[in-house]
Amino acid sequence: MIELSKEDLQLIYAACMSYGEKLSDMTKGIPNEEEVSRSLYAKAKEAWKLDQKITEYMED
DSSP, rough: OOOOOOOHHHHHHHHHHHHHHHHHHHHOOOOHHHHHHHHHHHEEOOOHHHHHHHHHHHHH
């Protein structure tokens, strides 16, 4: 198991949030490409879910 410091987790959290936001923003800029937009949005949701897990882990 990898031991991560609180600072490591905060950095990973920030990176995931940024990644999720960028993917979400990209979906808005792709007109008439529903499949691509859905795929990008699904990846954004995965990043946000990871953020939630990190937050829960940091609160324990």
